[in-house]
Amino acid sequence: xxxxxxxxxxxxxxxxxxxxxxxxxxxxxxxxxxxxxxxxxxxxxxxxxxxxxxxxxxxxxxxxxxxxxxxxxxxxxxxxxxxxxxxxxxxxxxxxxxxxxxxxxxxxxxxxxxxxxxxxxxxxxxxxxxxxxxxxxxxxxxxxxxxxxxxxxxxxxxxxxxxxxxxxxxxxxxxxxxxxxxxxxxxxxxxxxxxxxxxxxxxxxxxxxxxxxxxxxxxxxxxxxxxxxxxxxxxxxxxxxxxxxxxxxxxxxxxxxxxxxxxxxxxxxxxxxxxxxxxxxxxxxxxxxxxxxxxxxxxxxxxxxxxxxxxxxxxxxxxxxxxxxxxxxxxxxxxxxxxxxxxxxxxx
Amino acid sequence: xxxxxxxxxxxxxxxxxxxxxxxxxxxxxxxxxxxxxxxxxxxxxxxxxxxxxxxxxxxxxxxxxxxxxxxxxxxxxxxxxxxxxxxxxxxxxxxxxxxxxxxxxxxxxxxxxxxxxxxxxxxxxxxxxxxxxxxxxxxxxxxxxxxxxxxxxxxxxxxxxxxxxxxxxxxxxxxxxxxxxxxxxxxxxxxxxxxxxxxxxxxxxxxxxxxxxxxxxxxxxxxxxxxxxxxxxxxxxxxxxxxxxxxxxxxxxxxxxxxxxxxxxxxxxxxxxxxxxxxxxxxxxxxxxxxxxxxxxxxxxxxxxxxxxxxxxxxxxxxxxxxxxxxxxxxxxxxxxxxxxxxxxxxx
DNA sequence: CTGAAAGCGCTTACAG
DNA sequence: CTGAAAGCGCTTACAG
Numbered sequence: 001x002x003x004x005x006x007x008x009x010x011x012x013x014x015x016x017x018x019x020x021x022x023x024x025x026x027x028x029x030x031x032x033x034x035x036x037x038x039x040x041x042x043x044x045x046x047x048x049x050x051x052x053x054x055x056x057x058x059x060x061x062x063x064x065x066x067x068x069x070x071x072x073x074x075x076x077x078x079x080x081x082x083x084x085x086x087x088x089x090x091x092x093x094x095x096x097x098x099x100x101x102x103x104x105x106x107x108x109x110x111x112x113x114x115x116x117x118x119x120x121x122x123x124x125x126x127x128x129x130x131x132x133x134x135x136x137x138x139x140x141x142x143x144x145x146x147x148x149x150x151x152x153x154x155x156x157x158x159x160x161x162x163x164x165x166x167x168x169x170x171x172x173x174x175x176x177x178x179x180x181x182x183x184x185x186x187x188x189x190x191x192x193x194x195x196x197x198x199x200x201x202x203x204x205x206x207x208x209x210x211x212x213x214x215x216x217x218x219x220x221x222x223x224x225x226x227x228x229x230x231x232x233x234x235x236x237x238x239x240x241x242x243x244x245x246x247x248x249x250x251x252x253x254x255x256x257x258x259x260x261x262x263x264x265x266x267x268x269x270x271x272x273x274x275x276x277x278x279x280x281x282x283x284x285x286x287x288x289x290x291x292x293x294x295x296x297x298x299x300x301x302x303x304x305x306x307x308x309x310x311x312x313x314x315x316x317x318x319x320x321x322x323x324x325x326x327x328x329x330x331x332x333x334x335x336x337x338x339x340x341x342x343x344x345x346x347x348x
Numbered sequence: 349x350x351x352x353x354x355x356x357x358x359x360x361x362x363x364x365x366x367x368x369x370x371x372x373x374x375x376x377x378x379x380x381x382x383x384x385x386x387x388x389x390x391x392x393x394x395x396x397x398x399x400x401x402x403x404x405x406x407x408x409x410x411x412x413x414x415x416x417x418x419x420x421x422x423x424x425x426x427x428x429x430x431x432x433x434x435x436x437x438x439x440x441x442x443x444x445x446x447x448x449x450x451x452x453x454x455x456x457x458x459x460x461x462x463x464x465x466x467x468x469x470x471x472x473x474x475x476x477x478x479x480x481x482x483x484x485x486x487x488x489x490x491x492x493x494x495x496x497x498x499x500x501x502x503x504x505x506x507x508x509x510x511x512x513x514x515x516x517x518x519x520x521x522x523x524x525x526x527x528x529x530x531x532x533x534x535x536x537x538x539x540x541x542x543x544x545x546x547x548x549x550x551x552x553x554x555x556x557x558x559x560x561x562x563x564x565x566x567x568x569x570x571x572x573x574x575x576x577x578x579x580x581x582x583x584x585x586x587x588x589x590x591x592x593x594x595x596x597x598x599x600x601x602x603x604x605x606x607x608x609x610x611x612x613x614x615x616x617x618x619x620x621x622x623x624x625x626x627x628x629x630x631x632x633x634x635x636x637x638x639x640x641x642x643x644x645x646x647x648x649x650x651x652x653x654x655x656x657x658x659x660x661x662x663x664x665x666x667x668x669x670x671x672x673x674x675x676x677x678x679x680x681x682x683x684x685x686x687x688x689x690x691x692x693x694x695x696x
Numbered sequence: 697c698t699g700a701a702a703g704c705g706c707t708t709a710c711a712g
Numbered sequence: 713c714t715g716a717a718a719g720c721g722c723t724t725a726c727a728g
Contacts, residue, residue: 023714024714025706025715026708026715026716029708030714035708036713039713039714042713042714056469057470058470058705059467059472060704061706061707063408063706064406064707066707066720069408071472084433092453092454096463101451101463101467103419104451106437106441119407122406122407123359123407124407124419258636262636263637265638266637285633289611289613290609290610361720361721362722363721363722371699373722374698374699374724375697385697387697406721409704410721412703412705412706412720412721412723413704413721414722415704
């Protein structure tokens with residue numbers, strides 16, 4: 001079964017198969033690739049030898065000839081990030097469907113992953129999906145401008161001409177503003193982050209809609225952080241230290257909301273009686289009873305699918321005058337962190 | 349800066365650099381690899397051209413010549429798995445330290461990842477770290493027996509001669525048994541899983557120690573599941589439906605414990621007053637106030653480091669008569685899910 | 697110290 | 713339908 005031999009030293013080549021089958025190496029290659037110009041009889045004989053030996057062609061040799069590694073890279077951000085895990089799962093699925101391999105780089109805290117760009121340059125991967133880009137990444141921008149096959153997923157960079165697949169975040173922020181005001185919230189706060197594009201977009205939609213509904217967000221009702229769990233804890237403590245407490249907090253991602261909810265738990269703030277909390281992304285844990293978080297769904301599966309499709313087209317050399325920018329909408333899911341009784345109980 | 353040219357069509361080769369520098373292609377190669385046989389003057393001239401052009405050598409060509417892809421593969425299991433994310437982070441770090449790339453495969457629910465083995469056979473990766481192996485994986489076992497460079501991390505397979513790096517699970521199970529009995533628990537239950545080796549080992553240590561302390565585990569005090577969040581919920585409900593309730597539940601991983609804790613939350617069972625819950629692994633979330641879970645630490649960082657080291661040695665052809673089997677110990681961390689007051693409050 | 701040359705293992709025109 | 717040959721872009725003896 002295994003082709004690795006007793007010692008990894010004995011790897012077969014297509015020439016060995018040729019000798020064993022009594023045909024030329026070219027013919028073996030044709031059989032392997034399913035090329036039509038092979039007689040049924042020859043094909044059968046070679047196929048038999050292939051099966052017996054368990055031969056597997058060498059990927060580097062193929063890559064060198066074809067100029068394709070059949071591998072793509074994914075850059076995800078680093079900390080305990082359940083969002084990243086779900087992104088990986090979905091991207092992996094679509095990549096595997098195209099019979100490609102997936103290499104992964106964990107970006108540093110600034111969202112940077114120079115090794116991934118290096119791998120692209122040395123042709124170890126055919127393209128990259130970036131899920132952690134921030135503004136001001138000169139290296140990345142230079143490669144993109146030079147036509148490198150890179151897709152941004154869930155992130156945008158101002159003024160950079162790449163294909164982008166992201167959530168409809170402005171709209172998501174708007175939707176939350178409407179929901180909170182329509183349900184009687186009078187003093188809402190935002191826990192955001194300016195370093196990442198989704199954070200900025202959500203904030204924009206949220207602010208605009210609050211304003212248009214006549215309840216503009218006061219300056220002391222916005223707290224910016226690094227979008228970590230700890231930043232959510234910290235934001236809640238800070239808001240609760242003021243003399244007037246907000247009656248709702250909107251966190252621009254679920255992880256931050258968990259931090260806020262856990263801080264509330266420690267401070268004996270009752271959810272949702274004393275305070276409503278809303279998140280963004282709807283990662284799996286948000287459904288769990290510990291958080292039971294009202295949140296805006298970020299449809300990762302379709303985003304992953306579209307990202308892979310766009311990337312493959314770029315790799316195949318499709319030239320588009322203007323980069324494609326797709327936005328994927330998600331619904332607001334109401335759960336126990338805002339409704340007085342859970343509106344969407346876990347029915348698992 | 350970018351070497352990708354305007355159109356990805358213009359990738360330079362070392363021959364181009366040779367022409368631009370007025371030396372042979374061999375010399376360019378020597379400069380790139382830092383070979384000593386290059387005069388200072390020549391080296392300087394070539395280095396300058398290299399810098400100006402931003403040349404990056406082609407990885408496939410190098411791999412073909414050197415028979416090394418400089419890439420290793422990691423197989424992790426699929427569902428919402430924070431453990432997997434932490435494993436990835438640590439392995440990625442050590443892999444990057446050795447200037448290697450990391451390819452990732454998400455295994456199916458049975459822990460299988462045929463694509464990873466295929467990548468190894470076609471030499472796309474130099475070796476694999478498996479974190480999701482179960483017994484009965486004929487393909488994997490065949491390749492291992494044939495000498496393929498594969499390390500099992502956090503898993504063992506009976507009778508298979510590979511390097512293995514795992515937690516000291518029998519000991520961990522023992523430790524929990526002692527802790528519970530020494531702290532007055534009289535009726536403890538185990539939520540386990542037989543499909544995975546850590547589950548079996550933890551169970552073994554736990555049972556043995558309970559027995560040696562005079563409180564053997566009754567048959568109706570063991571519930572087996574698939575080690576998912578849902579299996580924890582389900583186990584708790586089942587245990588609580590009996591006429592006599594246990595006063596402590598030991599879950600063989602943290603994710604299962606979260607399920608149990610959330611089921612308890614819904615059923616208004618007070619933790620720890622009515623029930624103690626203990627987990628295993630100590631993933632990041634276990635420290636969060638929502639769960640505040642007493643658990644046995646699984647030291648992923650050292651496990652990842654050792655796994656990478658062992659794998660690289662195997663790849664470098666080190667022949668060991670007997671496979672190396674390392675066990676890494678972790679401490680029991682007492683938190684609020686068992687102590688009446690948290691013994692180790694989050695001091696963040 | 698330097699260059700010409702072989703060769704890693706494939707794919708793919710080209711000739712028959 | 714089949715084979716001999718070129719060539720992908722490197723590394724590394726080998727000869728000088």
